[in-house]
Structures are given as C-alpha cells and as structure tokens.
C-alpha cells in the first residue's frame with residue numbers, strides 16, 4: 087500500500103456572520119467535525135489494516151475565502167472525498183466543496199436553533215444543478231444543540247459513505263495484473279482497459295504466463311521463503327482424494343504431464359511466491375540482482391489464466407489462487423488479494439469491491455447449478471429445510487475461493503463468521519486449514535496435474551454475492567444478491583456434489599427472496615449475468631450500491647430493502663421511485679468517474 091493513503095477531508099461549514107452568529111456556532115461545528123473524524127477513523131481500516139485517515143480543515147468555512155484556504159490545505163493531501171458538516175444555515179455555493187474530483191457528502195445537524203436542514207437542501211440544489219452528485223446525511227430525530235452524539239442512522243450513512251470513498255481511493259492509480267490472457271473464451275478474461283481506466287481509475291498490466299516459468303528457471307524468487315512456504319504446505323495442506331486413480335487416460339493426457347507428480351507441490355510453491363512477487367514489490371529480488379522484478383506492478387488485484395495453455399501441461403494454479411484470496415499464507419495473517427481464477431477480470435473486480443468494503447476474504451464461484459426442492463427430493467429423497475427450503479444455488483469453482491470460506495471460524499458469540507486478516511491468528515489459520523482438503527487435480531480438466539482445494543461451507547452465514555457485467559450500449563452494471571450460505575446435511579451435500587466436480591469447494595447459496603427479480607431462487611440464477619459471481623461475508627448489498635453510485639455503475643439487480651439504499655441525493659432528480667431507470671439515467675448522465 088503506498089504511503090500516500092487516500093484520505094477523506096472533513097469540512098466544518100458555518101454561518102459566516104461575525105459579531106455573534108459565527109462565534110456562537112464555532113464550537114458546535116468543530117465538535118461535529120471532530121466526532122465525524124473519530125467515528126470514521128475508529129471504525130474503518132485500509133486493506134492493509136492501517137486505520138483510515140481523515141484530514142480536518144484547520145478552520146470553519148464561512149465563505150469562499152475560508153473554502154479556498156481549506157482547499158489549499160487539502161491540496162497537500164491525497165483527498166479523495168470530503169464530508170462537510172454543519173449545524174446552521176450557511177451560504178450555499180460560497181461554502182461548498184466545488185472540487186470536480188472529490189466525492190462529496192454533507193451531514194446536517196437536525197437541530198432547531200439554526201436551520202441546518204435548509205442549508206443541506208440548498209447545497210443539494212446547487213450540487214444537482216452543477217452536476218456534482220452528493221450524499222446527503224440528515225438524521226430523522228431532532229437533537230438538542232448540546233447533544234453532540236451521532237444518531238445511529240447518521241453514523242451508518244457516514245460510514246457507508248466513507249467506506250465507498252476509501253474503496254474508490256484505494257483503487258485509484260493501482261493495477262489489475264492479468265497473468266495470461268483469454269481463458270476458455272470467458273469474455274470476462276478479455277480485459278476491457280476502458281472500463282478499468284474510466285470507471286475505476288485503474289490500469290491493466292498484462293503478463294504472459296511464461297514469466298512464471300522464466301522466474302522458476304532463473305530462480306528469481308526468495309529461496310528461503312520458498313523453503314518456508316513448502317514446509318508450511320506440507321504441514322497444513324491435507325491430502326484429499328485422487329479422482330484419477332484407477333482411470334485409464336488417453337495418450338494425449340498421459341503424455342501431457344511434464345512435472346513428475348511428486349514434484350508438484352515444489353512447483354506450486356514457487357508458482358505462488360512468484361505470482362505474488364509479479365503483483366507486488368519484493369526487495370529480496372533486488373538483493374538477488376533482479377532490480378526490475380523487485381518493483382512489482384503496483385497491483386491491488388489480479389488474476390491467473392491457467393486454463394488451458396498452462397494447465398494442459400503444468401500443475402494448476404488452484405493453490406496460488408486460493409491462498410492469494412485468503413487472509414493468510416505461510417507467513418501468517420496478511421491482507422487479502424482479490425485474485426481471479428480463469429482470468430475473469432470482472433469477477434476479480436467484483437471480489438475487489440467486496441474486499442475493499444468488508445476487508446474480508448472473497449469467494450470466487452461458478453454460479454453452477456440451481457437445485458429446486460423438487461429436484462433435490464427426486465435425486466436424493468431429502469427435503470430441503472431452513473434457509474434452503476426454497477431451493478439452493480450450488481456455488482463452486484476450482485481455485486480462487488478464499489480458504490476462509492471453509493466456515494471454520496466463529497465470533498465472540500460463537501456464531502459462524504469470517505475475520506479481517508488483522509483479527510486472524512495462528513489458531514484460526516489451523517482451524518481453517520483443517521477444514522480444507524487438497525485433492526489431486528482432475529486430469530481430464532487439468533492435464534498437467536497439481537492440486538485443487540476443497541471445502542464445504544457447512545455453516546450458515548449471511549453473505550452477499552455480486553457480479554460486474556459489461557453490457558453493450560449500457561456499459562458496466564452491477565448485480566447484487568444478499569442471502570445465506572446453507573447447511574445441507576453432509577450426506578445430502580455429498581450426494582449432490584458427487585454429481586459434479588467434487589474435488590472443488592462447495593457453498594450452498596440461498597438468496598433472500600421477495601424483491602423484483604428475486605421471486606424465486608431460480609429467478610436469481612436465471613437473471614445472473616455471467617457464469618461467475620463473487621461473494622463476501624455479511625449483508626452488505628447497501629454498501630455495494632453506495633460504491634456503485636460513486637463509480638457510476640448502475641445496479642441492475644438487487645434485493646436490498648429501499649430504506650437501506652444510500653445514493654447521491656441528486657439521483658432523485660432523475661426520478662424518486664426506486665427502479666433501475668433512475669440509477670441508469672443518473673449514472674449515464676454523470677458518466678464514469680475518470681472521464
């Protein structure tokens with residue numbers, strides 16, 4: 087993570103009339119600003135675990151003179167967004183943040199002594215007319231002037247706004263590193279530079295898969311770390327099944343394996359270390375004389391093609407993909423990397439959004455099979471119950487599913503949960519790894535061999551699955567499905583798993599039903615825009631909606647309750663009924679963040 091962390095500027099706005107009014111408001115206004123700063127910094131962290139940083143204006147802003155001085159103060163910082171706070175009527179355009187490049191929010195104190203609401207409304211009118219969509223935060227209940235608390239719904243909106251700002255800021259200027267190219271014709275694996283540049287402010291770095299072979303051959307990796315990783319693998323990667331045993335394979339498969347099976351883990355350990363080094367800097371490589379390789383590629387996310395030009399003759403990349411997305415590796419707890427398998431860049435971005443909003447590890451899945459209650463009963467005699475009673479979607483893909491999804495961890499109330507990496511410890515890591523088995527790669531798919539992680543998310547957790555799609559004539563869109571991982575009786579889960587690729591992870595997903603497009607579980611599967619979806623822990627669809635509105639990515643499918651939706655106030659200028667058209671037209675009007 088670069089030292090110039092993206093920051094949020096806090097702007098205390100005040101009625102500029104000296105001689106009584108301004109003086110009477112100075113303390114209240116600054117107190118609001120300080121409390122907003124503390125709320126944000128005490129609750130949010132960057133992806134690397136550092137607490138987020140807010141810059142407090144060095145004065146209250148009563149007019150353009152003050153506003154200009156604060157702009158200058160902020161120019162010294164990497165300010166991505168600003169939160170203006172006020173408890174009074176102030177002079178609209180004379181005090182607003184009119185920097186075209188910041189994401190803006192305003193929190194108005196719901197008091198009666200000075201009309202804060204009137205200012206916020208006037209500010210929204212100005213922002214709507216000027217084309218700067220701004221997030222309006224205003225509590226429902228009246229507060230007394232001496233009440234410096236932040237009401238819960240106000241705090242929730244401030245934190246949602248701030249999470250979106252810091253997610254946007256952490257992506258700005260960073261790279262998505264595409265190792266390989268198109269994978270089995272999956273269109274998401276054919277990176278769309280324009281999308282990354284204009285909507286995310288990111289660049290795409292292209293690295294051929296042979297770079298991994300070069301670094302193995304020329305030993306461009308830290309051998310000591312390699313030994314450490316291999317020892318960790320041998321200790322914690324439990325051997326699973328070998329689905330290939332006893333099978334006669336045609337010659338094309340037999341002769342496609344160039345690394346002896348007993349050397350696969352050595353090869354895979356190098357693949358994992360080298361892949362990480364290609365994304366991020368590693369000073370050890372400079373010590374080995376490889377200055378250029380030591381610099382990495384300024385990554386925040388990436389992916390590996392694997393299939394087929396690699397996996398058709400070399401050990402697969404499933405371990406690398408799984409460990410990159412997890413909250414730990416052989417060095418212990420460390421930040422998650424949203425890392426896609428099959429080079430699906432759009433699922434990689436979907437994972438990236440999820441990790442930046444939650445700092446929890448993502449699941450990369452084929453949205454593989456819809457099992458209706460009727461089909462399950464016909465195939466197994468079992469009745470689906472509980473959260474699964476309306477049917478389930480089988481989430482499964484080789485590779486890039488964080489091992490944290492094995493469902494091994496619980497919170498202080500003993501509820502299944504997933505932790506940020508900074509809350510993980512060695513015991514947690516052992517619990518997670520104990521629920522993962524490493525099966526021999528299926529030679530029919532992965533001729534070059536290797537290993538695939540397998541776990542069964544055998545706990546019920548709230549989860550949110552998302553997908554970024556690119557639609558001709560529309561541009562990027564986002565789909566969001568909140569729901570739960572479901573616990574199917576192990577025997578039942580195994581019967582269903584036996585019917586498909588049982589050497590890979592399984593998570594049974596039941597979306598919350600009722601919203602348009604969510605009439606049935608089948609509808610969700612039917613409406614989904616791709617073969618892949620990315621999931622994170624928790625019901626955080628509202629945070630994805632806020633982030634999407636900052637990035638001007640319309641949300642085309644979601645099951646988030648209206649009252650939880652938080653978009654810029656000016657989106658209502660495109661129509662107030664919560665429907666996709668409002669979102670579409672606002673996003674189309676405002677266009678991508680990085681024009």
Ligand SMILES: C[C@H](O)[C@@H](O)[C@@H](O)C(=O)CO
Pocket residue numbers: 272393428452483484531617
């Ligand atoms: C191994 C198979 O080809 C899988 O890669 C395939 O089922 C997919 O995951 C397609 O997204």
Ligand SMILES: [Mn+2]
Pocket residue numbers: 428451452483484617618
């Ligand atoms: Mn897939």
